[in-house]
Amino acid sequence: MKDKTAPSSSNFIKSIIDNDCNAETFKERRWRGKPGTLSEQQNANIDSAKIRTRFPPEPNGYLHIGHAKSICLNFGLAKEYGGVCHLRFDDTNPSTEESEYVDSIRDSVKWLGFDWGSHEYFSSDYFDQLYKFAVSLITAGFAYVDSLNAEEMREYRGTLTDPGKNSPFRTRSTEENLALFQEMRDGKHTDGIHVLRLKIDMASPNINLRDPVAYRIKHAAHHRTGHAWPIYPSYDFTHGISDALENISHSICTLEFEDHRPLYDWLNQQLFELGFLQEPLPQQIEFARLNLSHVVLSKRKLIQLVKEKHVDGWDDPRMPTLVGARRRGYPAQGLHLFTDRIGVSKADSWIDYSILEDCMRETLNESSLRKVAVLNPIKLIIENFEIDHTEICHAPNHPQKKELGSRDVTLSRELWIEREDFSEDPPKGYFRLFVGNTVRLRYGYVVKCTGFETDERGLVKTVFCECFSDSKSGTDGADNYKVKGNIHWVDAHTSIKADVILYDRLFSAEHPGKDGDFINDLNPKSKTIIEVQVESSTAEAKTGDCFQFERHGYFTADPSSTAQNLVFNRTVTLRDRWKK
């Protein structure tokens, strides 16, 4: 068994943190136990957290596997370095954000096994502070109220190759700016009439530095602050400041924010020089977001799948959301393994979906109890058993973990076996049941196939065999029989019916949407419901229980499952080198 607790290999972010730790960069930070400005922090004790990271979701959608990479990274780093990771809801846009999402995000992060303790924050916690900073920036000449409309602003911004030009409102007096900003804050203007912009450089080759918007007017109810604010700060204005107030040492985000880093640094630097923030300032570090084949991870597309009912909701087991993965039976540990395995870098790479599935197999193999289920049953009749013959066989609950014990399963004359474990016309290399061949009924006897019967359509209905009475598993005679084939079965009388939902990837295309609408790439066979026969002990399964149905794969009891009507989701199949 490989050591899965070994520390993950080095990456460029760890190198940065190592350097910072060696240089004792963050040694002098003060922390009063909660976020605050320089004046609020400076008399507090030294921050005991070696580093501080944060996971900053916007509460406007459900978390997905891509977020899991970021969550594991941020919380994992904090843990590894003796630091703390904050959970911060980045809620600066009330028109798209809802508390429904806040709850779900909290649940998903917890489910992944992380604990942010008391460090749950909201960007909206800082609205007052942010506003004060904005006023100070106006006073210092670093911000102004612009009254260009959206279209004019776009024109003035220039293009990728042409510099922008200054807005005619750029030279407004401090007094006028202050007065207008106050009016904006007081709700005296309608949406879009004015914005507050940072005064940086309209000719910068970096478009983000061409006087970015810091505040916009938005008469919308916020999920936490209600109608208290008619203006809301932008991401760029909010994020770096929030990081600084929270003493974040390493602000890890995705590659598309690289161009924003000069702005991030500029803003915090101004506020530091104005005496509002303590040094050292947080540093933004960017990594490549996860790209997974056969999957879409954009919020817009995920929402579309739900709204247009291509799936049965956010927690549909085919969804790449964390709630979906959980219902599918993907263990949180499997996601940890996955993020360790794919690594972290700045190279834009695609991970094949099979890597994820392998991680699930690997962790599920360790943890899942074994059960027997016949997914596509046909009858097997042991002809040399009496009609009412019944006996007990012992099946281990885990082949590598004897300590997990075994269970009793009933064997009688009539069994259900898998349709594909019998062949009328066996292909080369087939070593299951065919007339004349010998196989072992797993945990039971070795039998020899003597014949079969078909129904009116010519489909095999019943297979007949003869049992070698001295071959029972666990008895001395068992070893005298060497057979290659080993098939599973359930007793026809004591086994129970269950529903199994077979899931396959949601999209058949490797890169959904690459050749047109991603909806066209939906896999029509991504969900199949079948009725199966499971061994009687499975009746006790509770929601979330994971089993290996031997020779098939891993399955988990769906929330809709009851003792009267068992429902299992197929999490992932077993590897199968024979499958044609």
Next chain:
RNA sequence: UGGGGAGUAGCCAAGUUGGUUAAGGCACUGGAUUUUGAUUCCAGCAUGCGAAGGUUCGAAUCCUUCCUCCCCAGCCA
């Protein structure tokens, strides 16, 4: 065409203050074990680091030129 990034095996990814035979994982291929065609174990797997030049005793690491891919012109994040 401006700016910002990235190119190391089929796929990820270490290494980048120049120094002996270019980590590791996944996949793959052999072999062993196996009452899951599963698991596990062992072995193999880049004369090569996007390309071409150059500097050097020595280059994935330094210099030059070039090529490919990704991101940026929301009052989204």
